[in-house]
Amino acid sequence: MTLDGTTIQIFANIGSVDNIGAVLLNDAGGIGLFRSEFLYLENNDYPTEEEQFKVYKRVLESMAPKKVIIRTLDIGADKQADYFHLEKEENPALGLRAIRLCLDRPEIFRVQLRALYRASVYGKLGIMFPMITSVSEMEEILALCNQVKQELTADGIAYADHVELGIMIETPAAAIISDQLAPMVDFFSVGTNDLTQYTLACDRQNAKLERYCDTHHEAILRLIEMAAQNAHAHGTWIGICGELAADTSLTETFLRLGIDELSVSPPFVLRVRDAVRKIDLSKVSS
Numbered sequence: 001m002t003l004d005g006t007t008i009q010i011f012a013n014i015g016s017v018d019n020i021g022a023v024l025l026n027d028a029g030g031i032g033l034f035r036s037e038f039l040y041l042e043n044n045d046y047p048t049e050e051e052q053f054k055v056y057k058r059v060l061e062s063m064a065p066k067k068v069i070i071r072t073l074d075i076g077a078d079k080q081a082d083y084f085h086l087e088k089e090e091n092p093a094l095g096l097r098a099i100r101l102c103l104d105r106p107e108i109f110r111v112q113l114r115a116l117y118r119a120s121v122y123g124k125l126g127i128m129f130p131m132i133t134s135v136s137e138m139e140e141i142l143a144l145c146n147q148v149k150q151e152l153t154a155d156g157i158a159y160a161d162h163v164e165l166g167i168m169i170e171t172p173a174a175a176i177i178s179d180q181l182a183p184m185v186d187f188f189s190v191g192t193n194d195l196t197q198y199t200l201a202c203d204r205q206n207a208k209l210e211r212y213c214d215t216h217h218e219a220i221l222r223l224i225e226m227a228a229q230n231a232h233a234h235g236t237w238i239g240i241c242g243e244l245a246a247d248t249s250l251t252e253t254f255l256r257l258g259i260d261e262l263s264v265s266p267p268f269v270l271r272v273r274d275a276v277r278k279i280d281l282s283k284v285s286s
């Protein structure tokens with residue numbers, strides 16, 4: 001809580017179930033980003049619904065009653081699994097990755113959605129979709145989620161009444177049309193790693209571009225501000241889960257822009273919490 005009494009959620013990012021211990025040890029308020037790719041990258045074949053269900057159930061049970069936001073498959077670009085047989089692309093970061101791949105191969109996406117909804121009764125689940133750029137993608141995703149829920153009902157399998165659905169704001173397009181996207185979802189989470197790459201036209205894999213990858217660039221902050229204003233105008237909450245969330249030189253700026261949640265790697269949780277506690281939003285910023 002800030003000095004003026006505003007509550008900010010400080011969550012943790014994880015990339016494997018092995019990290020849950022670090023999340024609990026550092027007393028995070030929940031998991032703001034569970035990168036589910038490891039399930040696919042560590043396997044030699046598509047993980048089954050049952051395999052995924054067991055993992056999601058375990059994370060939800062370990063964290064309950066705290067919230068766990070699981071991001072759906074974000075594969076392609078720098079994250080490759082041979083059995084997907086992805087075609088070689090000239091510009092993989094701009095290619096058939098993340099949600100694009102899931103919508104291109106809905107049979108793979110459905111398995112993950114079914115496993116997630118099945119696990120939802122074991123804790124407080126949020127599902128987050130990566131690399132969104134348009135309203136039509138969101139419509140397709142929501143239709144698929146509804147289909148999966150109907151199938152589960154028909155199969156007599158339980159799922160939670162309310163599973164929060166959210167999107168990553170990690171493309172400039174998503175931030176710019178955030179007024180249209182906000183009414184469709186429960187939350188936004190800003191992926192500053194990719195948002196920086198796509199806004200500043202800087203390949204995040206290219207170390208030589210360091211001087212151009214200015215994460216404090218005014219363009220990034222303005223996109224975050226735009227998304228925050230549009231989120232709140234529609235009663236949608238907004239967090240940041242990219243690396244920048246842990247940059248305490250920006251914590252006050254983020255809170256003044258209206259950020260409700262910061263999700264950071266477990267070792268940064270207490271540092272960010274300490275920074276939040278020293279901020280007084282009732283005072284005019286210096």
Ligand code: PEP
Nearest residue numbers: 170191192193194241242
């Ligand atoms: C991001 O892009 O900021 C993000 C959190 O996702 P990833 O780093 O997994 O692409």
Ligand code: MG
Nearest residue numbers: 170191193194
């Ligand atoms: Mg990303």
